[in-house]
Amino acid sequence: MTADQAVTLIGERFPEAQVERGAPDRPGDPLVVSLRLDQWVPFAQVAKDALGCRFFAFSTAVDWKEQGLDVIARVDNLDDRVSVLMKTRLAAGASSCPSLAPVYRGADWMERECYDMFGIRFEGHPDLRRILLSDDWEGHPLLKSYAVDTPHPPYR
Amino acid sequence: MKKPATQIVPVWRDFKDLQEWEALHQQRPEGDKHSALFEQVTEGIHNFPGGFVVTTAADAFFNWARKSSVWPVTFGLACCAIEMMATFASRFDVERLGMVPWASPRHSDLMIVSGTVNIKMAPMLKRIYDQMPDPKWAVSMGSCANSGGPFRHGYFVVKGVDRVIPVDVYVPGCPPPPESLLNGLLLLQDQIAHFRRTGRRAAPTPKVD
Amino acid sequence: MSAVPRHDSATSRVEVDYAGGERLTMNMGPQHPSAHGVFRAVLTLEGETVVGVDAVIGYLHRCHEKLAETLTYAQYPSIASKTDYVAAMTSEFAYVRAAETIGAIEVPKRAQYLRVIAAELQRVASHLLWLGTWCMDMGGALGGGATIFLYCIREREQILDLFESLVGARLLYGFYQVGGVRYDLPPGWVARCRETVDLIDQRIGEYERMLEDNPFFLARARGVGVISRELAEDVGVSGPLLRGSGVAFDLRRAAPYSSYEDFEFTVPVETEGDCFARYRVRMVEFRQSLAIVRQALDRLPEGPISSRPGLKSVAQIRIPKGETYARVEGARGEVGCYLIADGGPKPYRMKWRGASFSNLAVLPHILPGHKVADVVAIMGSVDPVFGEVDR
Numbered sequence: 244m245t246a247d248q249a250v251t252l253i254g255e256r257f258p259e260a261q262v263e264r265g266a267p268d269r270p271g272d273p274l275v276v277s278l279r280l281d282q283w284v285p286f287a288q289v290a291k292d293a294l295g296c297r298f299f300a301f302s303t304a305v306d307w308k309e310q311g312l313d314v315i316a317r318v319d320n321l322d323d324r325v326s327v328l329m330k331t332r333l334a335a336g337a338s339s340c341p342s343l344a345p346v347y348r349g350a351d352w353m354e355r356e357c358y359d360m361f362g363i364r365f366e367g368h369p370d371l372r373r374i375l376l377s378d379d380w381e382g383h384p385l386l387k388s389y390a391v392d393t394p395h396p397p398y399r
Numbered sequence: 400m401k402k403p404a405t406q407i408v409p410v411w412r413d414f415k416d417l418q419e420w421e422a423l424h425q426q427r428p429e430g431d432k433h434s435a436l437f438e439q440v441t442e443g444i445h446n447f448p449g450g451f452v453v454t455t456a457a458d459a460f461f462n463w464a465r466k467s468s469v470w471p472v473t474f475g476l477a478c479c480a481i482e483m484m485a486t487f488a489s490r491f492d493v494e495r496l497g498m499v500p501w502a503s504p505r506h507s508d509l510m511i512v513s514g515t516v517n518i519k520m521a522p523m524l525k526r527i528y529d530q531m532p533d534p535k536w537a538v539s540m541g542s543c544a545n546s547g548g549p550f551r552h553g554y555f556v557v558k559g560v561d562r563v564i565p566v567d568v569y570v571p572g573c574p575p576p577p578e579s580l581l582n583g584l585l586l587l588q589d590q591i592a593h594f595r596r597t598g599r600r601a602a603p604t605p606k607v608d
Numbered sequence: 609m610s611a612v613p614r615h616d617s618a619t620s621r622v623e624v625d626y627a628g629g630e631r632l633t634m635n636m637g638p639q640h641p642s643a644h645g646v647f648r649a650v651l652t653l654e655g656e657t658v659v660g661v662d663a664v665i666g667y668l669h670r671c672h673e674k675l676a677e678t679l680t681y682a683q684y685p686s687i688a689s690k691t692d693y694v695a696a697m698t699s700e701f702a703y704v705r706a707a708e709t710i711g712a713i714e715v716p717k718r719a720q721y722l723r724v725i726a727a728e729l730q731r732v733a734s735h736l737l738w739l740g741t742w743c744m745d746m747g748g749a750l751g752g753g754a755t756i757f758l759y760c761i762r763e764r765e766q767i768l769d770l771f772e773s774l775v776g777a778r779l780l781y782g783f784y785q786v787g788g789v790r791y792d793l794p795p796g797w798v799a800r801c802r803e804t805v806d807l808i809d810q811r812i813g814e815y816e817r818m819l820e821d822n823p824f825f826l827a828r829a830r831g832v833g834v835i836s837r838e839l840a841e842d843v844g845v846s847g848p849l850l851r852g853s854g855v856a857f858d859l860r861r862a863a864p865y866s867s868y869e870d871f872e873f874t875v876p877v878e879t880e881g882d883c884f885a886r887y888r889v890r891m892v893e894f895r896q897s898l899a900i901v902r903q904a905l906d907r908l909p910e911g912p913i914s915s916r917p918g919l920k921s922v923a924q925i926r927i928p929k930g931e932t933y934a935r936v937e938g939a940r941g942e943v944g945c946y947l948i949a950d951g952g953p954k955p956y957r958m959k960w961r962g963a964s965f966s967n968l969a970v971l972p973h974i975l976p977g978h979k980v981a982d983v984v985a986i987m988g989s990v991d992p993v994f995g996e997v998d999r
Contacts, residue, residue: 273933299844300933301961305948315946317933321841321857328933349844352969360673375666375998376555377519384554384674391552391674398518398557399547474639476646477668477995478693481737481779485768488761500749502641520646520667523638549687552678553671574779 244323249294273326283331287346290327295320299349304361306387311335342368360385466591467497472507476514479541479574483513491577504530515543516557528564539566542573638667642745642984645994661975668998676958681707681925686782692996694737697730698938700784706934706947707786711927718911719788720867725904728897729767734939735890736764742988746828766804786925788914805898812894829883833986844966847941852886854879859937871900883989923953940964962996
């Protein structure tokens, strides 16, 4: 499976997805695939089965303020050195995304962290609860609307 | 059969669970930690002409024993824990000062808070501190424990462990090298040398040049 | 289903009919003697066997990702070293690589070699601490475990002395900067480094013989904590855990960065996936890292140590708009930094992919079926550092 074959395969199965390749002098760059929300889990399944990307590197989110939240996941094919960075955009105000946990077991903790930090509810996640912050914490800190030095008496 | 004397402090089986026990201990005033009779006797001896020799000698002896055998509870939180482990290890050995790192808080005298305290960990830290028997001391190691350190502005970081427990010695550094921590522990030993038997400490720490 | 004692009056024996269905929930941590940091494992036990684990983390969450949005590219590397604080050099490496990749900032060859030397010495120091604490956990602090802990700390102190003369700090440095490194080698450092490397090479051999002749060590490490290859890739474990499970993947070989392609070293792979396999991988990594350091010292080129020397203000480095995921092979695995830059002196978003976070995520899948005593051995061989887990 080379990067070219991967791009062809993605183009066949997901014609509306946008695929960006890295610069030719940087062969380690991933294929950046921008997907619609309903293609998120099917693409992950295709990446795992057809592209051989069985290694789940990480999953996170980015807050683009008025434009909404981006959910990102990176998967790698360790044998063929092909990496895919999948992205999907949640509409402004939306905070729900299908979960990759049924496809990749590593997404379990990564998505719990996204929920903790951004408030994104992952549908289909087996056990969505806060992972890093206290269970009774209010607010989702990595959103741009949350101040870094929010006070929390009496500790700070 | 003679009725047993009323106990000042309730015993474990009177409580439903650990939380109730801890709540009681936090509310207990300082006074009833020592027997009132004992305090009266030592004050009497101290005020008797010439009696101060006995009390100060006894204080000096007991404080020497206390400071020569301070057992820290292994409470490593973050990066400073690695330097604390290095202080306990071969090159900077604290066992020559009598400090044996001990895992159980019930059998230790000192808590070296080494690392950042955050809001999730603070109640656990307080719980471990409460489980330590008196007299106990606390050393705040590193800038995170002193004041929140480089993470001070983070939403989840406590701005210094002295917001959670009373601290006796602050050791600055990020992380403080073992020499600094040893300096802090020796300063603590000097403080302990001035510890009064009744639990009230002498106000100023001795000047160090 | 409770164990009801029955008194047999004929023989005066009390028999307890243990149906085996009773479950006990036991809490391990966040303060416990197994010196790995603040980790809480809520174990569900049936007798002595673990049937379920709820791993509670977050007791060291220090808001790295939010703070990175408020600190400039010049200020953050020394904070980055506090993620994987046992191997601080490799932690800083990921962040500066990310900034350099987006900004297309060249790093001079000498700086690349110095980075490699620092990273490999740091890997050796980190593995020494791992070996000492893992064996101490398995042997007991007052039992035989403190022996190898003290030996390993003695060796680690030699490496920290080298770092102290190079950077000025023992544990957390600000050595890596965007564009190169901050300090050059002081006179006499190369000779001392070679002596230290030879000494450690010889001592590692002693520790290997000491441990592998010890039947208790073998009994506690062989066959314990098996991570299958499929599970390892699915969860995203990396580093010695992945290589101990049969996947021959090392970032220094697969996606070479910072002149790693100039050095010859082997990547150890074991197939059993148990604690002993991970131990063997790390022991071979010791020797390979020392070999890389020797080669780098032999071929160290002259030249500048940074392409952006002499910063006059912390906001001087501005990275243009772009995003990248830069990863390095840290002592614990793939440490990555997903950075989104927006043209200013501070990043827009920085996600820290900590190796220990993914490594620890494998615990709920492998612990069930083991005894409580094995939990300690497995935790040690997974080697988590909670600065990376909680960030």
